[in-house]
Amino acid sequence: MTAVTAAKTAAITTEEKRIEDELSEPIVLAERVRKSVGESVSFKLECAEVGKKIDRISQMLRSAVRFTTSPSTTGPVYDRPLRRVAVDVARNLNRALSLVRKCRRRSFLHRVVNLVTAADFRKILLLLDASASDLHWILAVMNCGGGDGGVTLLPIANNDPILPWVWSYTATVQMSGQLSDRTDAANSLGSLAVDNDRNKKIIVEEGGVPPLLKLLKENSSPEAQIAAAIALYSVANERERVRLIVDSLGIPIIVQVLSDSPRKVQIRVSGLIARMAEFDDVAKEEFDRENVIRPLVSLLSFETFADDVFDAKMFNSKHSIHSIVQINREKEGKENNDGSMRPRLSPSYSSMSSSKYSDGGSTRGGGQTRRERELESVEVKRELKVNCARALWMLAKGSVSICRRITDTKGLLCLAKLIEKEHDDLKVNCLMTVMEITSAAETNVELRRSTFKTNSPAAIAVVEQLLRVIKESCHSMYQIPAIRSIGSLSRTFPARETRVIGPLAEQLSSEDHDVGTEAAIALIKFVHPDNYLCHEHAKSIIEFNAVIPLMRLLREGERAQLHGLILLCYLAINANNTEALEQARVLTALQGADRTMAAQNPQLRELITQAIYHLDVYRGDIHPLRQSSLRI
Structure with a gap:
């Protein structure tokens, strides 16, 4: 039985059978x-x-x-261990009842047939002692919020020693009146979860998730919220466990905490969002439904634009994000023309610009005001942005709806700015x-046309930063995603936009073969028949002297050879001028590949x-029409 199935079964049992009904059976058995x-x-x-x-x-x-059942008991009782012990107690009481019944007054024949020995009583007494010890420990935990029970090895847990720890810590998180005790217990659950996946499974099966969500929801202590978020993060590394957090109505709680909590809590919660989105698509859908993108983008953009120069007219409510970008472009043009620099705005305006781009100024976050948030250390702010950016990445992966939400906000422009300024x-x-x-835009026409229009300031800013990364960066961890992004946008570039071809063609000769291969894959999308400008793009690629480095790429690994061949084929098919291809002996390379690599790949063949046919047709010495004209 999986963790989620067991947890759901326990939840159904809780709804169908109250704890007093669960305990009534062993009580009746004890009387009998x-x-x-x-x-x-x-x-x-x-x-x-x-x-x-x-x-x-x-x-x-x-x-x-x-x-x-006492009215004085505040909040729900953590009864998971009590239910489990009650089943074991009932089983031992049934055994005791069966044995004692054999000792009642009966005929001599019954005594002979139902033979009872002292060893049977010794065994039953041991079982009853074990049940009594289990019940004593459970009562100590429920009354004392853990107490010394957490370090006692229960008879019921002989085969699973981790159970007493999980029960004790979970009971403390849910039932203890002391916030410090609940925080320590949540930290202990997180430590157990970090150890191994089996501990994670036990925590989930024994109902540890709802108390942690409850502790996370309370805003009385940032330390308690952090402890709960870390424990949930440690548990949520598998789809079924993430799904249990979703089924426990954890998504609204997480989104609310992200919006209202201090920075150090938001760091942990944004990391939890990224972890859940990474492992479960249903969690993505729920986060999308709760509109988690807005607080994530707001936190990511906090102070991102504070260093820019803004005119007072930017703060007019009539201006959109796009118009602000256009104003910046016009301003940069004026600065370049006259060589003068306009004075920067006062610190008050910088603060205004920061608030304009962020919802992070809420004064609800655990009593933390905007001033207190601005005074947070640079390391705290950066860690929050790192986690928020990762959360956006995991949420956007494979989800057109979430990608559209990001682009509908100021997210795309914010990402472009961070790519320009940040590192690591x-x-x-x-x-x-x-x-x-x-x-997502590559596969969704509506998203591509609405977001990456040629006159969109956000799209222009993103493309400029991607090209800058491709040209100037020397790290593949930056270049590869930038190259893939440009390739995905291949259908959005007009024929005159040849500036995107040059950096990709240049990367074909990169010392990092993975970068060269990714550049070839991206260029394939420019010259693929599905791209209505494939002929124009093929001409541009050849003009950027991409053929020679592409031929060298064929001598690398199998993956580089495959994509290099595909790109060469499309260049040969789409290019009208094959002189550069002839000089590089592309025909010879393709004929050799036809005998080797294409043997097991019908589509490539x-x-x-x-x-090969296209190159043969355009070669003057073997063109059929050319040969007939020469004979005449």
């Missing part, structure tokens, strides 16, 4: 055993000892019922987010055949 003890004839001393154990167990069962993890996460958005 006690009655049978009074009717015993043989083994009276042993039966009397059984009766004492039964009285103790019955008393503890009744105490448990009183505690769970933050830059990588932003590039990967843009890569997912462009990948067909493509190579078309390319």
Whole structure:
């Protein structure tokens, strides 16, 4: 049984059967055993000892019922261990009842047939002692919020020693009145979850997720929220466990905490969002439904634009994000023309610009005001942006709806700005987010046309930064997502936009063969027949001297050879001027590939055949019409 199935089964049992009904069965069994003890004839001393154990167990069962049903008990009771122990107690009481009944007054024949020995009583007494120990520990946990029970190895947990720890910490998180104790217990659950996946599974099966979500929802202590978020993050590394958080109505809680909490809490919660989105598509849909994109983009853009120069007219409510970008472009043009620099705005205006681009100024976040947020250390702000960017990346992956939400906000422009200014993890996460958005736009015509129009300032800003990364960066972790993004946007570039071809053609000769291969893959999308400008783009690629480095790429690994051949074939098919191809001996290379690589790839063989035919047709020395004219 999987973790989620077991947890759902436990939840259904909780709804169908109240805890007092669950405990009523062993209580009734205890009374029946006690009655049978009074009717015993043989083994009276042993039966009397059984009766004492039964009285103790019955008393503890009744105490448990009183505690769970008492009006003075604040909040829900963590009854998962009690339910599990009750089943074990009922099983042992049934065994005791069966044994004691054999000692009642019966005929001699019954005594012979139902042979009872002292060893049977010793075994039953041990089982009853184990049940009493389990119940005593459970009552101690429920009354004391953990207490010393957390370090005791219960008889029921002999085969699973981690159970007492999980039960104790979960009960403390859910039932303890001391916030410090609940925080420590949440931290302990997080530590257990980090150890191995089996501990994660036990925490989920034993109902540890709802109390952690409850602790996360409360805003009385940032430390408690952080502890809960870390524990949930540690658990949520598998689809079924993430799905349980979703089924426990955790998504609205997480989104609300992200919007209203202090920065150090938002760091952990944004990391939790990224983890859940990474492992479960249903979680993505729920986050999309709760519009988590808006707070994520707001936190990501906080202070991103504070260093820019803004005119007062930018803060007019009539101006959109796009018009602001256009104003910046006009301003840069004026600065370049007259060589003068306009004075920067006052700090107050910089603060205004920051607030204009961010919802992060809410004063609800655990009592943290905008001023307090601005005074956070640079490291805290950066870590928050890194996690928010990763969350956007994971959410955007494979989801057109979420990509559209990001582009409908100021997210695309913010990502472009961060790609320009930042480095390391933050830059990588932003590039990967843009890569997912462009990948979605490649397959979705509506998103492509609405977001990446040629006159869109946000799209222009993103493309400029992608090209800058391709040309100036020397790290493949930056270049590869930028190259893939440009390739995904191949259908959006007009024929005159040849500036995007040059950087890709240049990367074909990159020392990093993965970068060269990705450049070839991107260029394939420009010259593929599905691109209505494939002929114009093929001409541009050849003009940028891409053929020679492409031929060198054929001498690399299998993946580089494959995509290099495909690009060569499309160039041969789409290009009208084959002089550069002839000089590079492309025909010879294709004929050789036709005998080797294409042997087991029918589609590649067909493509190579078309390319060879096209090159043969345009070669003057073997063109059929040219040869007939020469003979005449």
